[in-house]
Amino acid sequence: MTQRRTGNILLVSNYPSDVGYAWWLMEHFWVLLAEHFSQKGQSAYLAYPSITKLPSTIKESSIKTVELNVPGQTESERQTAKSFIKQHNITDLYLTDRAWFSVDYARLRAWGVKNIVVHDHTPGDRPAIGGLKGCVKALRHRLPLACADAQLCVSDLMKKRSIHNGRIPSERCQVVQNGIPPVTPSEHTREALLSSLDIPADSTVCITTGRAHPYKRFDFIIDVAAELQRTLPNNKLVFLLIGNGPALEKLREKVAKAGLERNIRLPGFRSDAKEFLSAADFAMHAALGEGFSLSIVEYMSAALPVLVPDIPSVKQAIDHDLNGFVYSKDDVKQAADYIRALYSSESYRKKLGANAKRKADARYTLDNCTREFKAACQQVF
Numbered sequence: 001m002t003q004r005r006t007g008n009i010l011l012v013s014n015y016p017s018d019v020g021y022a023w024w025l026m027e028h029f030w031v032l033l034a035e036h037f038s039q040k041g042q043s044a045y046l047a048y049p050s051i052t053k054l055p056s057t058i059k060e061s062s063i064k065t066v067e068l069n070v071p072g073q074t075e076s077e078r079q080t081a082k083s084f085i086k087q088h089n090i091t092d093l094y095l096t097d098r099a100w101f102s103v104d105y106a107r108l109r110a111w112g113v114k115n116i117v118v119h120d121h122t123p124g125d126r127p128a129i130g131g132l133k134g135c136v137k138a139l140r141h142r143l144p145l146a147c148a149d150a151q152l153c154v155s156d157l158m159k160k161r162s163i164h165n166g167r168i169p170s171e172r173c174q175v176v177q178n179g180i181p182p183v184t185p186s187e188h189t190r191e192a193l194l195s196s197l198d199i200p201a202d203s204t205v206c207i208t209t210g211r212a213h214p215y216k217r218f219d220f221i222i223d224v225a226a227e228l229q230r231t232l233p234n235n236k237l238v239f240l241l242i243g244n245g246p247a248l249e250k251l252r253e254k255v256a257k258a259g260l261e262r263n264i265r266l267p268g269f270r271s272d273a274k275e276f277l278s279a280a281d282f283a284m285h286a287a288l289g290e291g292f293s294l295s296i297v298e299y300m301s302a303a304l305p306v307l308v309p310d311i312p313s314v315k316q317a318i319d320h321d322l323n324g325f326v327y328s329k330d331d332v333k334q335a336a337d338y339i340r341a342l343y344s345s346e347s348y349r350k351k352l353g354a355n356a357k358r359k360a361d362a363r364y365t366l367d368n369c370t371r372e373f374k375a376a377c378q379q380v381f
Helices: 024-038 075-087 103-111 131-140 156-164 190-195 218-231 248-258 273-279 294-301 332-344 346-363 366-380
Strands: 008-012 044-048 064-067 090-096 115-120 150-153 173-175 204-209 237-242 264-268 282-284 306-309 324-327
Touching: 008 024, 024 044, 024 090, 024 366, 075 090, 075 103, 103 115, 150 156, 150 366, 156 173, 173 366, 190 273, 204 218, 204 273, 204 294, 218 237, 218 248, 218 264, 218 332, 237 273, 248 264, 273 294, 282 332, 282 346, 294 306, 294 346, 306 332, 324 332, 332 346
Parallel strands: 008 044, 008 090, 044 064, 090 115, 115 150, 150 173, 204 237, 204 282, 237 264, 282 306, 306 324
Antiparallel strands: none
16 A cells, blocks of 8 residues: 555554553554564654553563654644654654544655554544535545545444545555454452442342443433333342543432432442453443444453444444344333343343354454454555
8 A cells, every 4th residue: 555664653642651441452553563663674663742651561562652742732842743753764653543634744744754544443423425525525535745644444334434424545444353352251259249349249230331421321321220220120230330531420429319329330440340241241332432342342252242222333243132232322211121131031141142252252352453453554554
């Protein structure tokens, strides 16, 4: 796709060195890129907007880190970035979740960058764009200086979004399907994990992990819990919603107002969140959009059926009534009915969970993702 370059690569982080949620996968990609360039006798630099504590993955790699804003927002930052690019012979740039079109790219090229690759993990479903607007966007997204050279997409659906909504040339898009390491059972017993959160051992647990942000719709899950308490009083369902974020306190207030303290746990951030997959019976992911959700695949790999809304980007991995359920986005009653079906039959949820695990461990593995990323590197760098 691009000619081979003779300079070094600059990897750009969108967040400080000690911040991140599912950014372990980005770090994995950075290390793979460093190895790719090292094999060609070239170096990889990683620019953080600020550096405090480095992730162990980065410290143990050959990546050289620098505190740098790229391309910079102030004149001083731009001059610093320009000097760094020239001084270190940066010819390749790897960006995460940046726009395909940016006037900053023309500036970067003037400083010496020859090849700009964007890896798009941004969430959301966007309609195809046609007509005059589509034509204008398609023309703009073919301008050589202000557009990236290639885009890596996290799934086939996201590639279609880039082509039909982003109007990015199809030959510039490549799929690197997101994947995870297979989830292994916790070393702790189910009883011990539940006890640590004051959840009775005879509970049936629905787990959700992610940011406590309105976009993730923890509030919808609380509404579903309230519906189940109304229609199935004295049930032993507990909804475990793990994650910190700006909506956490309002969510706790909502739980208290609804009198659902027995049915909802909101522990906030847990570094051991994945451990609790071993204590759950099924999972729910109510987000309004995804790129490709690693959380959903983790639930599946842990042999949990998953409930998701009928939003294309969220339901990508789920086959209705085979490895989970797909409910109408705002239909609390329908979601509650599906949960009731899982709650009432252990054999049914285990059957769906086994199907989920088989699919996740065959199609959405980190090994597959790594292989596709390495193949893409050969093409775009």
